Amino acid sequence: MKKSILKYFIFFSVLFSCLSATAQKKITGIVKDAVGLTIPGANVKIKDKKAETQTDFDGNFTISAESGDVLIFSFVGMTTTEITIDSRSNYTVVMQELASQLNEVVVVGYGTKKKTDVTGAVSTANLKAFEDSPNPNLAQSLQGSVAGLNVGQTNSAGSTPNISIRGRNSLAGNNNVLIVVDGIVYTGSINDLNPDDVASVDVLKDASSTAIYGAQGANGILMITTKKGNKNKAPQISFSNSYTTQIPTINVEPLDRQDYLDKVRDLYWNKSYLAPDYTVPDPSFNLADYVDDSLVNQGQISGADYNWWDAATKTGSIQDFNLSVSGGGDNMSYLLSASHTDQEGYIINDVSKRTTIRANIDVNLKDWWTVGMQSFATFSDYSGEEPTLSGIIRQAPLVEPFDADGNLIPFPTGTIYSNPFMTYYVDNLDKSNNLFGNFYSDIKFPFIKGLSYRVNFGNNYRWANEYGSSIYGAGLTGSAYKNHSTRYDYTFDNIFTYKRTFAENHELEATFLYGASEREAEDTSATGEGFTDLSLSYNALEQATIQKITSGGWHEALSYQMGRVNYKYKDKYLFTGTIRRDGFSGFAENEKWGVFPSAALGWVITKEDFFKSKVVDLLKLRAGYGSNGNLTSRYFSLSRIGRSSGYVYGDGGSTEFMQQLNTLANANLQWESTGGINLGLDFKLFKGILSGSVEYYNTETKNQLFSRSVPSITGVTSVNVNLGNIQNTGYEFSLTSNNIKNDNFSWSTTFNYSHNDNKILALTGLDEDGNGVEDDIVADNLFIGKSIGTIYAYEAGPIYQIGDVIPTGYYPGTRKVIDQNNDGLIDSNDRVFQGKSEPEFRAGLLNTFTYKDFTLNVFLNTVQGGKDGYLSANEPTYGGRQSEIDNLFNILNNTDFWTPLNPDGINSRYVTAPKVIPSVFYERDFVRLQDVSLSYNFPKSLLDSAGLNSLRLFVSGKNLATWTDWKGWDPETGQGLRDDGRPVLKGYSFGLNVTF
Structure with a gap:
């Protein structure tokens, strides 16, 4: 009997041990989303069992399970994922995003x-x-x-x-x-x-x-x-290639030959047409007498008809190539990539070539220790110089850039105005390089649950070489130069994180940071002027008659500490508190350190028992207050010395230069700091069909850093001070709607809107109520109670017409200036506030349509000024006055100058310039069809036989249409009718993306 009992005891002990060993199999892994970001807080549960856990701060999980068990992974906004446990003990789980959600x-x-x-x-x-x-x-x-x-x-x-x-x-x-x-x-x-x-x-x-x-x-x-x-994934190779052609969004070009001659005729309307109304041509008018002398030969206007614009422009293009390899094993993951982008702009020699290589590697040395790096190297080439675009626009079609033998004519008009191609036919090398690497070690202490330590050591080293030579430089005696610069900075961060869940309902995460950063730079430049031979280009500067060398360098350092606490109770009450202390070498002797606190609360109302709604899926209220700083330039608080003429030794003697104090030091220059509140509301409705957020903010920036002028009698010109406060208030709205979704077709819409009001609260002082008490700084266009972009100027009235009663000093074609105080004088007292340069609001609208394997994205972007907002002056640079320059220079084709035959012209034109010429400010409002793309993903059934994971073909367009009343160059650049502007380009591209 005893033997039987002993036998059964041994049998059941062995069986129990085996079962226990099986049940205690330790399963570890990491949970990521489709783009490789880890997902903290994802729920991990064994199907049909009670055992469950959550991923930690870095997406890692540990759970005991048996072979054959099914693990269920769930997370808000992600599709539920299941895996079956096999012989492996480590898994990488990739969760896909729900179509109705953004990244969670x-x-x-x-x-x-x-x-x-x-x-x-x-x-x-x-x-x-x-x-x-x-x-x-x-x-x-x-x-x-x-x-x-x-x-x-x-x-x-x-x-x-x-x-x-x-x-x-x-x-x-x-x-x-x-x-x-x-x-x-x-x-x-x-x-x-x-x-x-x-x-x-x-x-x-x-x-x-x-x-x-x-x-x-x-x-x-x-x-x-x-x-x-991704860990435990076979190597995946992805390749993409696209080609884009680019042309200007608007037809802005200089006038052709006939229009140029008509411009000269209209410029002299008081001579080319008969009085009194100047609408009937004067048969005695000889255009050759008024075209610039440099364009006339023996009484005959030059017969040339050269298109300077066509010679300086071409269809632009972008070629883009990307190749990446990614994957990983049980204890590591990697991504290696290389890319090359070759962009040629619309202006000849407006070029950019960029080659980038990247290596991102993560290695698990132990279950509790991970090391890795994120690194890239970029090599950019901007070699080549454009022709001077403003000169291209100004050159009359009656002159040509080359002589009969094809040689460049340095001054084709015989005047001081040079050939704009002189800047193009040069030798130029312009290359820059960038090395970036962040090396990290992440330790999760096994003896203190929830505690981890991460060290980041980030490095960024950049160097650039710009070399050039021109036979046309230095007054046609030849010039050359070599510029070399280097930049280096490092960041060293020590980050402790403690994350625990207490009593199921309490979640605490504390982060502590101690870090330092240093930045330094060096620059060296050597130039030479006056060469007898430039065949060695910029590689023989010692052959120059005049040789110059300059150099410079700087160094700055930062030190900082930070503590942050995140607390959550029952997934519905949220708190975030942060305090950071910064020290910066660039600040004044007595103000090296600043402290910046913040606190924010969140309330998930839909988690409350009292909130019952079949319509509202999520309703979260947020409120926060914080303060942060703004770095000044590194020597802003110090005295600055300039170089100026000192003493001349006798008549005809040489001038000795001296160093002179220009800026006074300010040892008490304080940090510029911005603090304010933010109120937010996040929502999701109708089971995720509608989602979005509403934000309101009110911030104030104090102790503005400003250079204040000092009377020259003091011997200096300025002192840098803290001056004034600025307020920014605004609200934002974002909404995503999943309008239609079925097996074959879906349509989603995303809309965003933002409004910002900017106001100067004070400049040099505040009263007891916090209001500005000092005068406005009119010379710098700064006014208390107004925005930084306030426009304060003379108000322009209509253009005086033939037959009008015109005051002394003004003429037909000149613009009336409004006499605001009706004193009969036009002076500075007649300036008024006319609006501001800032817009009233910005908005974007994205529609995405998917039909089977086709996807269409259409994005509209707009900036609107509202009443008296988003304004800018917009007058042609030349062409409005009877003068040598206006007579000689060409102008853009969409100008609309006044003449007696064109009394409704919007650009003034006059015989003699009046005393005051007011600017006219125009709205820059626009609506732009900014991005359109159509792609086709080949079905997987067609790709399997070719060994491909995916293949996508696409066509797209950029800046396809812009609706605006603005004249000239693009309204968003604000360059208008000026000849120093340049076009924004629209692009048409096609390409493919393949993965295998």
């Missing part, structure tokens, strides 16, 4: 958060909708697509548009947004980033979300995250 994980600085847990104003750009657009610069893919993010136009190859967030905060300080790439503050050009390498762009807009970057976050932040590989 956003980058908020030193970490990520679920969008439902965000308490600040953070928006994610929809990059996918613009992936087929011909945008060699990442910023162009953001234009008009995010409420509150303002991205300007580009009109030259390789250029970067202006970027701002929620208005202008500073009078004279830095107004640029902060760019953070893969967690590291990036000081290089955004043009060096390959758009195809970017996985997401999150925009931090309010003070509570940007305060985490303290002294650098006052103007908003772009959080750029690049793509990564």
